[in-house]
Amino acid sequence: MTEKIAIQAEADLGFSRKLSRWLSKREESLFLFLAVIIGVLSGLAVVAFRLAIDRTHSLFYGSGQLPKWPAVILIPPAVGLIVAFLVTMLFRRARGSGVNQTKAAVYIFDGYIPFRTVVGKFVTCALAIGSGQSLGPEDPSLQMGAGIASALGRLMRISRARLRLIAPVGAAAGLAAAFNAPISAVLFVIEEVIGNWSAGVLGAIVLAAASSVVVVRVFMGPAPMFRIPPYDLKSPVELIAYAVLGVVGGVSSVAFIKLVALLRPWLKSLPRWTLYLQPAVAGLLIGVIGLRFPQVMGAGYESIDAAMHDKYIWQLLALLAAFKIVSTTLSFSTGTPGGMFAPTLFIGAMVGGAVGHLERDLFPSLGISTGGFALVGMGALFAGFIRAPMTSVFMVLEVSGNYTIILPVMISNTIAYIISRKYQETALFDLLARQDGVYLPSMEEAREQATLLVEDAMRPAGDNAVLDEEDSVRVAIRRIHALPQPLYLVRYHSGDWSGVTTEEIQHLVEKGKEDMPLREVISNTRLPMLHPDQPLHSALRQIGDWPQLPVVSRADFQKLEGVISLQDILMTYKDANADDT
Secondary structure, eight states: OHHHHHHHHHHHHHHHHHHHHHHHHHHHHHHHHHHHHHHHHHHHHHHHHHHHHHHHHHHHHOSSSSOOHHHHHHHHHHHHHHHHHIIIIIOGGGOSOSHHHHHHHHHTSTTOOOHHHHHHHHHHHHHHHHHTOSOBSHHHHHHHHHHHHHHHHHHTTOOHHHHHHHHHHHHHHHHHHHHTOHHHHHHHIIIIIISOOOHHHHHHHHHHHHHHHHHHHHHHOSOOSSOOOOOOOOOTTHHHHHHHHHHHHHHHHHHHHHHHHHHHHHHHTSOGGGGGTHHHHHHHHHHHHHHHOGGGSSSOHHHHHHHHTTOSOHHHHHHHHHHHHHHHHHHHHTTOOOBSHHHHHHHHHHHHHHHHHHHHHHOGGGOOOHHHHHHHHHHHHHHHHTOOHHHHHHHHHHHHOOGGGHHHHHHHHHHHHHHHHHHOOSOHHHHHHHHTTOOOOOHHHHHHSOOOBHHHHOBOOOGGGEEETTOBHHHHHHHHHHSOOSSEEEEOTTSOEEEEOHHHHHHHHHTTOTTSBHHHHSOOOOOOOBOTTSBHHHHHHHHTTOSOEEEEOSSOTTSEEEEEOHHHHHHHHHHHHHHHO
16 A cells, blocks of 8 residues: 555656646746737837827927927926926836836846836836936836836736746847847846846847837837948057047046936935925926037937037037036936936947047048047947946947947947946946945946856865776775775776765775775766866855765866865855955
8 A cells, every 4th residue: 555655656746747847848938928028018118108208398399409498497397396296106116217126126026016117117207308307218118118027927927936037028128129229138138137148038038129129110110229420440540549539438437427426315315305306406407508508408319410420519519428417417316217328328429529529630630430439439438337348339339230330349348348447346226226225236246256166176186086997995995094085086987987985995895895896896876077167156066965076177087187075165165255355
């Protein structure tokens, strides 16, 4: 009877495992299908969002290029009061750009973003950006996409693990639709939101981003966000000029971050009732700036296009960059919902155009294209301010569609990124999260952290610690007396490794098997093998209950490079932590 129960229990266990694997595969297929649906819905939402911003702007200021001065002074503060009321009373999670809010959903709230937040972000950002607040639609589009994905995942009752991953899928879809650039969106979500990827998650992110862009192009056409002028690198000497742009872009990005870092916590420390007035005050100050420089109001795409087509003198470009930094800091620091991507691109285009103008005037023989400098400046500011270096490169390439510009982009972006890291220790989104008392994982710190390898923890084994499969038990006894070890490694000619303990060898001696080869008397259990270049955490996962494991050459599995134990691993981690502190 007991035997029948055991057989039945084993059969039930086998069925349960098969069912679990089947459900897991089915959920993976469902996840990929949901990614396409998320992309379509996010694309539709972003199309509606962009139209809402345009209609709001037209409603407030008419269809003219330059709004009339009474509206510029009165509308931003009036709408700021409305937005402050909505954010404070109805849509509290709509505050901010949307990037950190999406990261918090992934790492704190198991992928949960209330759909109410999507509605609130749509309404408040359309009002704020349409009224002239110096913010952009890209970051809010990212959060709206993540919110749509979260709501759909809950509706389909997917598992908690998948629900946590579905927000980045929606984030990529929303950002890709806003930028009309799927590769840049995928890279940014990987670089800044999740930090790494698996094949399943990457596939879902790519599907969502691609499908959202298809939807946007159906409704808004295939044209890129900006009209890019022709570009050609005429002389290698011109690369020095782009290096100068990288320096100026890096310094500008540091100044921008530090201004936000100073003003935002000061405004947050003011009495709570001021939250209702801060967006209105920011709107009033931006309106005052807008009387003379209306280009700084709103996202500023038209001005970016004008800078790339050489329609501004360098003095105006420099002033627009400076006033855009001030106006964006005012809007963002007061809690007005909206994104930082568009202002960053605006500032970069103005800085790049100004540097290009000056260098063209100083060195006319180079034949410098100010349009190319404006385009590269966008990437340099993005690299220095947002601190997503890979995204910054591919964003410029994707927007321009011209791969001849890749070398100037890489030079300027790298220099701007290095300067920003040197003079501003904490990246923007990490800084904002810590100001809010939320400690989200820093993707930049994770990228920059040195990876500990197996070779950092392994130690030499010594010839006496290694036995051959042909060695007899008597040889093993002599090794025990020469070099006591918790586990003696046994090398097989096939390249496999096994192990035998002192107790096992002594037990074989007691049985009178001194002259028998080890391959015939020890267990057939094979040890996991490690290689010197593997990450140390892989050794921690494989070591299990083994006293030590062999570290072998990738070129020759019979060549022992060293051995590693649990104590070696823990001591290496301890020493690394001591060095960091």
